[in-house]
Amino acid sequence: MHLDFIIVDNNSLNCFIAERMLQNIDSSIGVHTFLHAQEAYEYIKKQPVNPEDHKTVVMLDIHMPLMDGFAFLQEFQKLPEELQNSFAIYIITSSTDINDKIKSNKVTAVKRFMSKPITFNMLNDIINSMMVEA
Amino acid sequence: MEEIKILYVDDEINNLSSFKSTFRFYYKILLAASQVEAMNYLAQNSDISIVMCDQRMPGSSGVEFLEEIKLRFPRPVRMLVSGYTDMEALVNGVNKSNIFKYIKKPWSAAEIKAAINDGYKHYLTSSLLTQKNEELHSAYKQLDEFAYNVTHGLRDPILSVLSLVEIAQHMDDVPESVKEILQMVGLAMVQLDNYVENTHDYHQLKNDTTNISEISFQPLADEFAQAYEPDRARKAITFTCNIDQQEAFRSNKTLLHVIVNNLLSNAFKYQRKNINDNFVGLDITVANDIATIIVKDNGIGIKADYIRNIFEPLYRATSVEYGSGLGLYNLKDALQKLGGDIYVDSKEDVGSTFKIVIPNKK
Numbered sequence: 069m070h071l072d073f074i075i076v077d078n079n080s081l082n083c084f085i086a087e088r089m090l091q092n093i094d095s096s097i098g099v100h101t102f103l104h105a106q107e108a109y110e111y112i113k114k115q116p117v118n119p120e121d122h123k124t125v126v127m128l129d130i131h132m133p134l135m136d137g138f139a140f141l142q143e144f145q146k147l148p149e150e151l152q153n154s155f156a157i158y159i160i161t162s163s164t165d166i167n168d169k170i171k172s173n174k175v176t177a178v179k180r181f182m183s184k185p186i187t188f189n190m191l192n193d194i195i196n197s198m199m200v201e202a
Numbered sequence: 203m204e205e206i207k208i209l210y211v212d213d214e215i216n217n218l219s220s221f222k223s224t225f226r227f228y229y230k231i232l233l234a235a236s237q238v239e240a241m242n243y244l245a246q247n248s249d250i251s252i253v254m255c256d257q258r259m260p261g262s263s264g265v266e267f268l269e270e271i272k273l274r275f276p277r278p279v280r281m282l283v284s285g286y287t288d289m290e291a292l293v294n295g296v297n298k299s300n301i302f303k304y305i306k307k308p309w310s311a312a313e314i315k316a317a318i319n320d321g322y323k324h325y326l327t328s329s330l331l332t333q334k335n336e337e338l339h340s341a342y343k344q345l346d347e348f349a350y351n352v353t354h355g356l357r358d359p360i361l362s363v364l365s366l367v368e369i370a371q372h373m374d375d376v377p378e379s380v381k382e383i384l385q386m387v388g389l390a391m392v393q394l395d396n397y398v399e400n401t402h403d404y405h406q407l408k409n410d411t412t413n414i415s416e417i418s419f420q421p422l423a424d425e426f427a428q429a430y431e432p433d434r435a436r437k438a439i440t441f442t443c444n445i446d447q448q449e450a451f452r453s454n455k456t457l458l459h460v461i462v463n464n465l466l467s468n469a470f471k472y473q474r475k476n477i478n479d480n481f482v483g484l485d486i487t488v489a490n491d492i493a494t495i496i497v498k499d500n501g502i503g504i505k506a507d508y509i510r511n512i513f514e515p516l517y518r519a520t521s522v523e524y525g526s527g528l529g530l531y532n533l534k535d536a537l538q539k540l541g542g543d544i545y546v547d548s549k550e551d552v553g554s555t556f557k558i559v560i561p562n563k564k
Contacts, residue, residue, distance in 0.1 A: 079358055079359075079362065081359070081362045081366075082358070082362055082365075085362060085365040085366060085369065088369055089365070089368075089369060092369070092372055131354050131358075162354055162357040162358045162361050163354065164399065166429060166459060166463050169429045170425050170428060170429045173428055173429055173431060173432065174428065179432070180432045180436075181429075181432065184357075184358070184361040184362075184365075185361040185362070185364035185365045185368075186361075186365045187364075187365065187368055188368060188372065197436070
C-alpha cells in the first residue's frame with residue numbers, strides 16, 4: 069500500500085507540524101499542505117483516480133475561514149465515486165464539541181474524528197489503520 | 203411628546219365619528235367598523251399603542267376579538283368599551299384576554315383621556331421591556347458565538363505548541379536538558395488548555411439551563427451511537443443500547459448531552475487492553491417521571507480509594523489515557539441543575555457502572 073497525505077488547515081503551523089512528523093515517521097510519504105479548503109478541493113478534483121494500492125489521506129480541520137471543513141465535505145461528496153474512493157478523510161480538529169463529531173461521522177467519506185494535538189501516535193494510528201484496511 | 207396612535211373598533215358609525223371628533227386633536231385615531239378592517243389596520247400599523255373595542259359587535263364579541271389580537275399583535279394595550287352590564291362575560295373576558303381597562307358607555311372625555319394616559323404608560327413600559335429582552339437575547343447569542351470562537355482561537359495554538367514539543371522530543375540534536383524544559387512547557391500548555399476548556403463548558407452550562415424541551419431518548423441514543431461508532435470499531439467493543447421510554451419526558455437537552463456524553467466518553471476511553479470481550483452498555487428507562495440512565499463497561503475501573511474524588515475538578519484517577527480532569531466535574535454540575543443524582547459502582551480491573559437519575563421537568 070502506497071500512502072500520501074493532504075493536510076488542510078488554515079494555521080500554517082499545524083501544516084508544518086503534520087508534515088514534519090510524517091517525514092519523521094517515513095520520509096517516503098508525500099505530503100501536500102493547503103491553507104485554504106477551496107484550494108485543496110480544486111487540487112483533489114483534478115487528481116486522477118488512484119490505483120487500488122494507493123490511497124491519499126486527507127487530514128481536514130473543521131474551523132477554517134471561507135470554506136470550512138463541513139463545506140469541504142459537502143463539495144467532496146459531489147465528486148465521482150471512484151475519485152472519492154481514492155481518499156480517506158480524517159477530521160483533525162481542536163473542537164471537542166459533540167455536535168461537530170456527530171456531524172462529521174454522518175459523512176461516509178470520514179474515517180475518523182480526531183482531536184488535536186497532532187501527535188506521532190495519532191499519525192501512526194492513521195497509517196496503521198490504512199494499512200490494515202488494505 | 204410622541205403622538206399616540208389609537209385604533210377604535212365599533213360597528214356603529216355614529217360612535218366612531220363622535221370618538222374621532224372628540225379626540226382628533228389629542229391623538230392619531232384610526233377607525234374600524236368591523237373586525238376585519240381592524241385586523242388590516244393592525245397588520246399595517248405596528249405603532250398602534252392602544253386598541254379600544256366595543257363589546258357588542260356582529261360576528262365575534264369585543265372580548266373574543268381582543269383575545270384574538272392578543273396572540274397576533276401582542277404589543278398594543280387592549281381596552282373594552284361596553285354599554286351592557288353582562289358582568290360574567292366581562293369578568294371572563296378581562297381575565298382571559300388580559301384587557302387593560304374596561305370603559306363603560308356612555309363615556310366622558312375625561313374618563314377616556316385618563317384611560318389612554320394610563321394605557322400608554324403601560325404600553326411604553328412593556329414595549330421597552332420587550333425590546334430589552336430581545337436585545338438581551340441577541341447579546342446572549344453573540345456571547346455564545348464569541349465563546350465558541352475564542353475557545354477555538356485559544357486552543358488551536360496551545361495544541362500546536364504541544365505538537366511542537368513532541369517533535370522536539372524526537373530530534374536527536376536536541377540535548378536532554380532542553381527536552382526536559384520543553385516537556386515542562388508542554389505541561390504548562392496542558393494546564394492552560396484545561397483552563398480554556400473548563401471556561402467554555404462553564405459558560406455553556408451557565409448559559410443554557412432554562413431551555414426545557416421534550417426529550418426523546420431513542421434518537422438521542424442513536425446520535426451517540428453514531429458519534430462513538432469509530433471508537434467502538436477501532437477498539438472492537440460490543441456496544442449495547444436499550445431504551446425504554448413509555449412516557450413523555452421534559453428536560454434540558456444541552457445538559458443531558460453533557461451528562462451522557464461524559465459517561466460514554468469515559469466508558470469508551472478507559473477500556474482494558476488485555477481482554478477481548480470489551481463492552482459498553484447504555485440503558486435508559488423513563489418511568490414515573492424519572493429517567494434512569496445507566497452506563498456500564500468492563501474497563502479499567504477506578505481504585506476504591508479514588509472514587510470519592512472523581513467529581514473534584516482537575517482530579518484524575520488514572521494516567522492511562524489523556525484526560526482533562528473536568529469531565530465528571532462538569533457532569534455533576536449539569537446534573538445538579540437538573541435536580542438529578544449519580545451513583546457509582548466501580549472496581550479496578552473489573553469495570554464501572556454509573557447510574558444517573560433525573561426527574562421530569564414538568
